Amino acid sequence: MVYKEEEIIAVIGDYFQTICDGLEAIAHGCKELTRIEINGCHNIGTRGLEAVGKSCPRLTELNLLYCQRIGNSALYQIGKGCKSLETLHLVDCAGIGDVGNKGVIAIGKNCKSLTELSLRFCDKVGDAALVAVGKGCSFLQQLNVSGCHLIGDVGITAIAKGCPQLTHLDISVLQKVGDASLSELGDGCPMLKDLVLSHCHYVTDNGLNHLVNKCKLLETSHMVYCPGITSAGVATVVSSCSHIKKVLIEKWKVSERTIRRAGSILSYLCMDL
Numbered sequence: 001m002v003y004k005e006e007e008i009i010a011v012i013g014d015y016f017q018t019i020c021d022g023l024e025a026i027a028h029g030c031k032e033l034t035r036i037e038i039n040g041c042h043n044i045g046t047r048g049l050e051a052v053g054k055s056c057p058r059l060t061e062l063n064l065l066y067c068q069r070i071g072n073s074a075l076y077q078i079g080k081g082c083k084s085l086e087t088l089h090l091v092d093c094a095g096i097g098d099v100g101n102k103g104v105i106a107i108g109k110n111c112k113s114l115t116e117l118s119l120r121f122c123d124k125v126g127d128a129a130l131v132a133v134g135k136g137c138s139f140l141q142q143l144n145v146s147g148c149h150l151i152g153d154v155g156i157t158a159i160a161k162g163c164p165q166l167t168h169l170d171i172s173v174l175q176k177v178g179d180a181s182l183s184e185l186g187d188g189c190p191m192l193k194d195l196v197l198s199h200c201h202y203v204t205d206n207g208l209n210h211l212v213n214k215c216k217l218l219e220t221s222h223m224v225y226c227p228g229i230t231s232a233g234v235a236t237v238v239s240s241c242s243h244i245k246k247v248l249i250e251k252w253k254v255s256e257r258t259i260r261r262a263g264s265i266l267s268y269l270c271m272d273l
Contacts, residue, residue: 023048027055037063046074046095053077060113061087071095072103079106086111089118097124097150101132108132115139120170121147130155134162144170146196152176153184160184170196172222179207186214196222198248204228205236212240222248224269231255238262 023044026033033056038044044067052059053074059082064070070093078085088107090096096103096119104125107114114137119125125148133140134155140163145151151174159166160181166189171177177200185192192215197203203226212218218241223229234249235258244265251268259266 024051027051031055032058034058035061037061037065038067039063039065041067042069045069046071049074050077053079053081055081057081058084060084063087063089064093065089065091066093068092068094072097072100075103076106079103079108079110083110084113086113087116088114089116090120090122091118092121094122094124096122097126097129097148101126101129104129105132108134108136110136112136113139116142118142118144119148120144123147123149126150127152127155127158131158134158134160136162138162139165141165142168144168145174146170146172147174149173149175153178153180156181157184160188162188164188165191167191168194171200172196172198174200175202178202179204179210182207182211186211190215191217193217193219193243195220197226198222198224200226202228205230205233208233209236209240212237216241217243219243220246220248224248224250229253231258234258238265 024047027048028051036052036059046069049070050073054077062078062085072095075096085107104119105128108129109132117133117140127150130145130151131154135158143159143166153176156171156177157180161184169185169192182203195218205228208229221237221244231253234247234253235255237247238244238258238261246265246267248267248269254266
């Protein structure tokens with residue numbers, strides 16, 4: 001029998017020892033599934049999610065939060081079998097990503113309708129994964145790769161060149177990303193509205209200036225703990241972006257003139273140095 005359930009959300013913990021078998025059974029019995037969220041299920045492994053990829057072709061949204069035992073082959077099968085996928089959110093899935101990044105690469109190659117992708121703190125995912133996404137997912141609007149320390153300018157440049165509809169981007173805590181990425185984003189992503197680049201140590205005023213001169217729709221920018229961004233860069237954001245609503249920055253980097261000009265949109269994480 002094929003059931004008509006359209007959604008399943010599993011918010012359960014380690015005590016569910018049979019969750020993998022359960023997910024397989026759900027996949028085989030509920031082939032009309034469109035949305036799955038699995039949060040904090042540390043015992044769920046690769047096999048159950050592989051079954052979803054093989055049996056649930058209508059899946060449009062997949063959220064895996066803190067599922068550290070799920071490996072690349074599961075995401076690879078999702079990419080092969082769930083070609084209608086629009087939203088993929090992964091948080092701290094340490095098993096995703098390897099030398100080949102084959103799981104995310106399969107998503108990039110096959111899921112042409114993808115609009116939201118989050119790989120937060122999946123720290124084995126590298127540039128090759130984003131290159132595939134940039135080549136295959138031209139409708140991507142939201143990308144979060146915060147904490148994916150293997151990703152650098154190559155990956156972000158691929159996104160900038162292949163995803164012109166990008167509106168939201170979080171590249172915080174990426175130590176290999178610099179001004180080259182911001183310049184490419186300025187050239188390729190004019191619809192960008194929200195940018196989070198906190199803890200990016202190689203981003204400077206130069207890259208920021210290039211981006212804001214092209215991305216005229218920018219509304220929010222978080223850029224704390226970026227030693228290359230100075231008060232001049234903050235002033236450029238405020239003066240160049242007519243739609244800007246919020247800038248998160250260290251207070252000591254803001255000049256009195258900028259405060260007078262745009263004090264209402266400034267937020268401070270570090271009140272004192």
